[in-house]
Amino acid sequence: MPTTRKIRDPPQTRAAFYRHDRSYDDMFDAKGSLRPHYAALYERMSTLGAEELADLQRTLEQSFLLQGITFTVYGGAEATERIFPTDLFPRIVPAKEWAHVEAGLTQRLRALNLFLADVYGDQKIIADGVVPRDLILGAPSYRREMRRVFVPHGSYVNVSGADLIRDPRGVFFVLEDNLRVPSGVSYMLANREAAKRTFPETFRGARVRPVERYPDLLLSTLNSLAPEWRPDPQVVVLTPGVYNAAYFEHAYLARLMGVPLVEGRDLVVHDNVVYMRTTTGLRQVDVIYRRVDDDFIDPLTFRRDSALGAAGLFNAYRAGNVAIANAPGAGVADDKAVYAYAPDIIHYYLGEDPILPNVKTYLCREAADLDYVLGHLDELVVKAVGASGGYGMLVGPHASDGERDKFAAQLKADPANYIAQPTIQLSTAPCLIDGAIEPRHVDLRPFVLSGRTITVVPGALTRVALRQGSLVVNSSQGGGSKDTWVLSASASRP
Amino acid sequence: MLLAIRHRTEYRYDAPVRESVMELWAQPRQCVRQRLLDFAIELEPAAQLFSYADSFGNAVYHFDVPQPHRRLVIHASATVESAAGAPLPERLEKAEWARLAAGAVLDQHFDFLQPHGLVAPTRALQQFVRSRQLEALRADDPLTAIRTLSSRLYEAFEYEPGVTEADSPIDHALESGRGVCQDFAHVMIAICRPWGLPARYVSGYLFTDAAGGDRSNPEATHAWVEVFLPSLGWVGLDPTNNAVAGERHIAVATGRDYADVPPSRGVYKGQAESELEVRVSVRKASGGGVEVGRALRLATIGSGRRPARIARLGEA
Amino acid sequence: MMLARVADSLYWLGRYIERAEHHCRLADVMLAAVLDGNDAAVGLARRAAAAPEAGENADPFVSAHALILDGADPGSVISSLSRARENARQVRDQITTETWERLNSLYLRLHSASADRAFNRSPASFLHGVVADLHLFKGAVDATMSHGEGWRFLLLGIYLERGQLIARLLKACFDEERGAALDDHMTQMAVLRMGCALEPYLRVYTAEIQPRLVLQFLLFDQEFPRSVRFSIRAMEEQLRNLGRPGAPSAQRSLPERLAARLSGRLEFADLDEAFALAPLLNAVVQECAAIHDAVYETFVRYPLEQRLPA
Secondary structure, three states, rough: OOOOOOOOOOOOEEOOOOOOOOOEOEEOOOOEEEEEHHHHHHHHHHHOOOOHHHHHHHHHHHHHHHOOOOOEEEOOOOOOOEOEEOOOOOOEEEEHHHHHEEEEEEEHOOOOOOOOHHHHHOOOOHHOOOOOOOHHHOOOOOOOHOOOOOHHOHHHHOOOOOEEEEEOOOOOEEEOOOOOOOHHHHHHHHHHHHHHHHHHHHHHHHOOOOOOOOOHHHHHHOOOOOOOOOOOEEEEEEEEOOOOOHHHHHHHHHHHHHHOOEEEHHHHEEEOOEEEOOOOEEEOOOOOEEEHHHHHHHOOOOOOOOOOOOOHHHHHHHHOOOOEEEEEEEHHHHHHHHHHOOHHHHHHHOOOOHHHHHHHOOOOOOOHHHHHHHHHHHHHHHHEOOOOOOEEEEHHHOOOHHHHHHHHHHHHOOOEEEEEEEEEOOOEEEEEEEEEEEEEEEEEEEEEEOOOOEOOOOOOOOEEEEEOOOOOOHHHHHHHEEEEEEEOOOOOOO | EEEEEEEEEEEEEEEEEEEEEEEEEOOOOOOOOOEEEEEEEEEEEOOOEEEEEEEOEEEEEEEEEEEEEEEEEEEEEEEEOOOOOOOOOOOOOOHHHHHHOOHHHHOOOHHHHHHHHOOOOOHHHHHHHOOOOOOHHHHHOOHHHHHHHHHHHHOOOOOOOOOOOOOOOOHHHHHHHHHHHHHHHHHHHHHHHOOOOEEEEEEEEEOOOOOOOOOOOOOHHHEEEEEEEEEEEEEEEOOOOOOOOOOOOOEEEEOOHHOOOOOEEEEEEEEEEEEEEEEEEEEEOOOOOOOOOOOOOOOOOOOOOOOOOOOOOOOO | OOOOOHHHHHHHHHHHHHHHHHHHHHHHHHHHHHHHOOHHHHHHHHHHHHOOOOOOOOOOHHHHHHHOOOOOOOHHHHHHHHHHHHHHHOOOOOOOOOHHHHHHHHHHHHOOOOOOHHHHHHHHHHHHHHOOOOHHHHHHHHOOOOOOHHHHHHHHHHHHHHHHHHHHHHHHHHOOHHHHHOOOOOHHHHHHHHHHHHHHHHHHHOOOOOHHHHHHHHHOOOOOOOOOOHHHHHHHHHHHHHHOOOOOOHHHHHHHHHHHHHHHHHHHHOOOHOOOHHHHHHHHHHHHHHHHHHHHHHHHHOOOOHHHOO
């Protein structure tokens, strides 16, 4: 077939335009050579002109907008819907690297589930002095109501989405565990759909492991939580409603699992059993995949002013008449201060060394750590223990003297509320920025399901800091995302 | 002392409401000082009762009323045999303070040593402690300290219902110098905890002795304080009535503060103003005719195992 | 099995879609009548649209623009579509992607910065495009959604709204006091076009348009999907299938019985009765409102205590 496309020999080394800093780069190694697993994609990228790339990007964005893959931004007179920016180029993770990540995440979640069962049970890890008592019992995310409550399979965290980062040597670290109601999995699935359409040949040649089974894996995980006397359990997804920023994802998962998407007002608890209002009367609900925070699931037991949950839900849960995923109170294990103890927690319950290391964490509640942090504010990232989404955070190296002074005052006023970590130069991956291919900092959020068994889905949401040099990948702070290709172990291409 | 307790709670709504869901902390505790002989709850409209034990070991009953209603009445009745308990010693050694600081005490009573909810070290509280020179009490042994503290609070506050709500922040009482039993209990707990004294809120009933100087309203529920002393265990003090909790005090539930153990709490759906009326009577019961164990099933704390299919009160 | 809230949203989705389509057609006829210099038809369209603040003397172009694009007017097409989409978003898990994308793309188009320009440049082609997109949406509903409970609630909304809208249109056009306006051929054609009935009418009655036959057609035609009789019968069919088909009539749901009664009345009414028109049209509008209430009582906001599991 004749082609008018300009044929170039794709360069095997880093092009001059690819301004790549000291970070680990997914595509080029430190010497500037192309990593073999990127060869096919790079070849394809090099054949595309700026205009073609821009076209593909536009088509991609248009398709997201049309599908309603948007989040709502409030402010001003009217709420507007925006798409979560998506980058054209997939990120590629070779099989061997993935096997390491998979083993590490499985190990970590096993340990965290055991930890939760313990802190809501006999509290042996506290009695043995491995984790300080006040750190657990004093955490707002610790739910006394969960003491000795039965949790199916001891799986408190049914869905988790840990944030991983790579340091300049390429070593994967766990930065956050995200055990409450992690989101982003719909972007993983939507990005994959888009990438398949954008780079069909490259995709086919690369032997990418599928992520498309996520919905049915999630459903069987949820089904496994129902009591055995309910052989055909009714699963529902509980959403705060259409105004929630992640509503698209809630509806998407409900649709792909084929289960009802309910709001609190659809649920009613009668005689300790949870029902939903259907057109033909009440129907019993067995498993609730809730995308509503602990505080809001039951106004009787938790926040009185919540209209997002159902009154009496927790009592039905305690009585074993309904399962809730993730279990209430699971958040105590992803508290930013408890995070620092994750390696000890793995040792304690499994007798193993952590496969995926933690980022060095200074607990400002401890005087020596606080002194160190105050003396090194210009090198550290300081985070408020209770905050998430990139809020309440100081990125020392990028802050002004004034900002650092202000933060130091907050720190001294309430040290227990802060932790600090060294600034890690996140790894980079090639992104399409204004028509050119440039490296941008990324992290990696794989999704792990845990019911009767633990499953790490072979894929992830790669979040991108779209601003040059920025290390903040949160969508609320100018981040975007891209597809993540996990290659099969027997990939045909080297 | 054999006491018969009648506790009637009535919620009235000015328009029909529906889907009321309620929890009750109403069943007197079983403990050394107190034997529960009989307990029953009757509801209007009728509803199925369920029970569980909360994380502090209190029995909680709950139920729901789905249909529209303008009135919800809860009758709780109990017969309790109470004893005064061993008399407290005159004083303890000062070394008791050191025993309180032991790791085991701090660990076991963690929750009762922290500020929580209504028990908060507010500026008004600090001001109160300073102006009354209460810190000086810590020079005595802990038992003397808490007895004196209870008396000082009794003297410092006027008993006056209606000035505060059951769940008012302590600042209301501290600023006005008036309040009711919940306020005095919260203030006392808030002072004890920073001193390293594990202190908890007790919700219950009082067989009132007005002639003996009790200030409490005999037709209301009562609240007082228990402080943990390693050589004595939990010691009950009633700052409302300047008394040590004895056989006239019937404990129902203990928690960190009032909000952990309200006699009743609930939510409903509907646009209506609600009005609450509570009537309590605590009388001496005649010894003969008490039938033990009618409709009584104590809630037990969860085992961590899958609960039985549906736990209904009264089912085998 | 379907959540009561979801049924409610699908029902309203149907109603808003139908309302948007009808109003597009009224605006289109109004602007076409301006070109023809037919003031009577402009007046009828205005009355049928019941455009509240648009007085008789307002510029028809301004009225039409408001009827389509005035977001502050709850009756405008853009408001109806926003609400339709809001309802669709609430039940995004229940409708197919094909259905959602048709509605979403139309919504995005009407809300885009260029919508005003496109309308001003050529209102007719703009409106033509919107109506065509609404037909695509309905096509996707029929072709991609399972014809189960959700689909039935959506269609129930469409037909209930349509029955009411056509009854209102006929009330506006055949109002006895102003009936005289209908003696002109162009105006008669305008009425038929407001009911999307011109071509189907011509096939049945040829180009000799008579007011009596227009009424006969829009009120009673058995086969025309926008006649009042057809709409009410279709609504009844959805309600019958939502209940328990085949059950003895006394056990049928209240909305089904109300719809059957109304349908029966229309089935055996004839034009002579119809020329005492106002009572019949009023009955249609009132009964539709009663059916709406009964649908709520039966499927959506039923008293909980009557539906507790045994």
